[in-house]
Structures are given as C-alpha cells and as structure tokens.
Amino acid sequence: xYDGGKIITGLIIFIGLMTFPVWHNGGNAGVLxxxxxxxxxxxxxxxxxxxxxxxxxxxxxxRDEALREENRKPFTVDGQDYEKSLMVGCxxxxxxxxxxxxxxxxxTAVKPYCWDCHFPPKENL
Amino acid sequence: xxxxxxxxLKIAGISTIAGLGAPAALEMLLKGDAxxxxxxxxxxxAEGAHGAAPVTGKxxxxxxxxxxxxxxxxxAQQCIKACHVTHNVPDFQNPKDEIKWIWETGFENAFTxxxxxxxxxxxxxxxLVLCNHCANxxxxxxxxxxxxxxxxxxxxxxxxxxxxxxRFCMAACPFGSRSxxxxxxxxxxxxxxxxxxxxxxxxxxxxxMRGVVEKCNLCVERLAKGLVPxxxxxxxxxxxxxxxxxxxxxxxxxxxxxxxxxxQRKPELGTKPxxxxxx
Numbered sequence: 001x002y003d004g005g006k007i008i009t010g011l012i013i014f015i016g017l018m019t020f021p022v023w024h025n026g027g028n029a030g031v032l033x034x035x036x037x038x039x040x041x042x043x044x045x046x047x048x049x050x051x052x053x054x055x056x057x058x059x060x061x062x063r064d065e066a067l068r069e070e071n072r073k074p075f076t077v078d079g080q081d082y083e084k085s086l087m088v089g090c091x092x093x094x095x096x097x098x099x100x101x102x103x104x105x106x107x108t109a110v111k112p113y114c115w116d117c118h119f120p121p122k123e124n125l
Numbered sequence: 126x127x128x129x130x131x132x133x134l135k136i137a138g139i140s141t142i143a144g145l146g147a148p149a150a151l152e153m154l155l156k157g158d159a160x161x162x163x164x165x166x167x168x169x170x171a172e173g174a175h176g177a178a179p180v181t182g183k184x185x186x187x188x189x190x191x192x193x194x195x196x197x198x199x200x201a202q203q204c205i206k207a208c209h210v211t212h213n214v215p216d217f218q219n220p221k222d223e224i225k226w227i228w229e230t231g232f233e234n235a236f237t238x239x240x241x242x243x244x245x246x247x248x249x250x251x252x253l254v255l256c257n258h259c260a261n262x263x264x265x266x267x268x269x270x271x272x273x274x275x276x277x278x279x280x281x282x283x284x285x286x287x288x289x290x291x292r293f294c295m296a297a298c299p300f301g302s303r304s305x306x307x308x309x310x311x312x313x314x315x316x317x318x319x320x321x322x323x324x325x326x327x328x329x330x331x332x333x334m335r336g337v338v339e340k341c342n343l344c345v346e347r348l349a350k351g352l353v354p355x356x357x358x359x360x361x362x363x364x365x366x367x368x369x370x371x372x373x374x375x376x377x378x379x380x381x382x383x384x385x386x387x388x389q390r391k392p393e394l395g396t397k398p399x400x401x402x403x404x
Contacts, residue, residue, distance in 0.1 A: 063284075068274065070277060070349075087329070117332050117333055118331045
C-alpha cells in the first residue's frame with residue numbers, strides 16, 4: 001500500500017472525530033428531564049408508563065373520536081371524567097407546558113406542531 | 126409426466142376462462158352483499174365511513190329571514206363579529222388574504238342565477254351568507270385527504286390536522302365559503318397589530334395555522350354541548366335565523382319553510398344547500 005501510514009493515521013483520526021460524541025459522553029445519557037407531577041392529582045387517564053410512551057397515540061385517537069366519530073363524550077376513569085381534548089383536557093391538570101411538554105420533547109428532539117393551533121394554558125401569545 | 130402438448134394447452138385454456146369468469150359469476154350469485162366501493166359514495170350525505178353504518182338522517186340547516194335583518198340594521202354585523210370572535214378568525218385587513226366564516230354580500234353575488242327584477246330594496250341590500258352545509262357538498266368530494274367531511278348531523282366539517290392546503294375545496298365550492306390562510310393567523314402586521322385581537326381571544330377554541338383552509342363549522346363544538354350556533358344565538362328572539370333539522374318534519378325550521386316562500390343560493394348546481402332565505 002502506498003502511503004499506508006498516512007492513510008491509516010488519517011482513518012484513525014477520522015473515526016476518532018466521528019465517534020467523539022459517543023466516547024466523550026461514555027454511555028452517559030446526559031441530563032435527564034425531570035418529571036414533575038401535577039399538584040394534587042394522583043392518577044392520569046392511563047398508567048404513567050403507558051402515557052409516557054404512547055400519549056401521542058391517545059391524542060390522535062381522541063382527536064379522531066371527537067372530530068370524525070362525533071363522540072365527544074368524556075373519557076371516564078375511576079368515575080372521574082376527562083374531556084377528550086388536549087387544550088381543555090390534558091392541560092387542565094398539566095398546567096405547565098414548559099415542564100410537561102417541552103422538557104421531554106426537547107430531550108428527545110421531537111417537534112410536535114400541536115401549539116401552532118392549540119393554546120397552551122395561560123398563554124400570552 | 127405423460128401428457129401431450131395439445132391436452133396441456135386445452136386444460137390451460139379452460140382454467141384461464143374459469144379463472145376469469147368465476148368472480149363475475151360469484152358476484153352475480155352473492156348479489157346484495159357487495160361493499161360500497163366507489164370513492165364518491167363516501168361523500169354522500171350522512172353516510173357512515175363504511176357505507177353500512179346506520180344513518181341518523183339529520184341535516185341541520187338555517188332559514189335566514191332577510192326582512193328581519195333589513196329591519197334590524199347592524200344585526201348582521203353583530204352575528205359576524207360574534208362568530209369570528211368565537212372561532213378566532215383572523216383579520217388580515219386585506220381583501221386578498223381575507224378569512225371569512227360568515228359575511229355580507231350583495232344580492233347579485235349571493236343569488237347569481239336569479240333575475241334582478243325583485244324590488245330595489247331587496248336587490249340593493251346586503252345578504253348574510255355563510256357555508257351552505259350542502260347535502261351534496263362538492264368540496265367534500267374534491268378533498269384528496271378527507272380533511273373535510275360530512276358529519277352525521279349534516280355539517281360540512283373540517284379536520285385541520287389533515288388539511289394539506291391544496292385548495293381543491295375552494296375551487297369546488299360554488300359559494301366562496303372557504304378561505305385559505307396565506308399568512309400565519311397568530312402573527313401580526315407591520316404595525317404590530319395582531320391578526321386575532323388579543324383582548325377577545327377565545328382560548329377554548331384553537332386557531333388555525335398558515336397553509337390550511339378554513340370555513341364555518343356550523344358551531345359543531347357548540348352543537349355537541351347542546352347549544353345552537355353562535356349567529357343563531359346572537360339573533361335570539363328576533364328569529365332572524367331559524368336553525369334546525371331539515372329532515373325532521375316536526376321541526377321549527379320545517380314549519381317556517383312550509384309557511385314561507387324561501388330561496389336558496391345557486392340550487393341549480395345540485396349541491397343541495399341547507400341555508401334558505403326569506404326575502
């Protein structure tokens with residue numbers, strides 16, 4: 001191989017640079033978002049784990065039920081009625097959008113466009 | 126295998142014919158169970174998503190008594206204001222970008238096919254117009270994503286989540302009842318004025334975003350709570366707008382239609398508008 005030394009050295013430097021974020025963090029997942037439960041509430045519409053992983057599916061399901069299937073009846077869990085709505089449902093308890101939505105979405109780098117149309121609570125647009 | 130080429134070809138030919146003919150024969154034998162398959166059929170009034178769903182047969186409509194509006198100058202503007210505040214309709218202050226759910230227009234614009242030989246006070250007055258919530262809506266057929274659809278109550282509703290802003294529905298609607306958000310409704314103009322007034326913002330109803338089409342929703346969110354549409358509420362006891370189920374022979378609106386001569390906008394187009402006018 002011509003210039004083998006240069007090529008291999010170059011490759012090692014290149015791989016080192018490319019994988020910098022991996023070995024620099026050393027398996028550390030960074031600062032995890034802090035979960036904060038709404039004050040005075042003990043239960044959500046579904047178990048926390050399920051809500052954490054698939055709240056977006058539930059929101060889509062609620063949207064389709066309310067808009068397309070014309071079923072705007074409240075979602076009842078343990079005798080407690082919840083409005084099938086992000087704006088006047090979820091955000092009634094989870095009143096802080098920054099803590100409840102943005103912190104995790106920022107961490108996981110997802111950009112949902114809910115708030116292009118819907119209002120977060122107490123928003124001063 | 127011991128088979129002559131001639132026999133093989135015969136069997137192959139017969140199998141092909143049987144294969145092609147069998148579905149048609151089966152369909153004839155099992156007639157009646159065939160699912161409604163055409164795309165257009167889903168646009169038929171008050172039809173369930175899969176054709177077989179039971180229909181409620183409701184078709185909400187309105188009778189707009191133009192005489193009352195003529196006698197109560199300013200009532201129409203009150204209706205418009207109330208509607209646009211309730212639904213956070215932006216005011217871009219530019220006719221090209223205008224968003225309107227309910228508005229006033231001249232006789233010759235509203236009733237294009239009618240002769241202008243009516244009394245001059247009718248011809249020269251402004252008519253309150255809104256989405257006609259047609260029983261056979263052309264916009265619903267035109268929508269490629271089914272973002273706009275007919276509810277079982279006969280409302281031509283929109284799911285803004287699904288609108289891709291192609292504006293086919295605007296081209297299809299003969300009444301100009303649909304408006305496109307060319308600009309961000311939450312934005313503000315050069316002078317810093319918000320398009321949706323901050324003071325009257327209704328935080329129980331979402332805004333729209335740039336790039337979607339919007340229209341009157343006959344206040345489905347209020348109907349779900351058992352309330353009448355906002356414009357009907359504003360008119361109140363004047364009975365300037367009578368709201369009800371056109372398919373219920375005992376409803377108030379049917380009584381009004383029975384006892385008054387009414388006209389519709391462009392009925393000749395076959396969209397079956399649900400808004401009637403007493404002139």
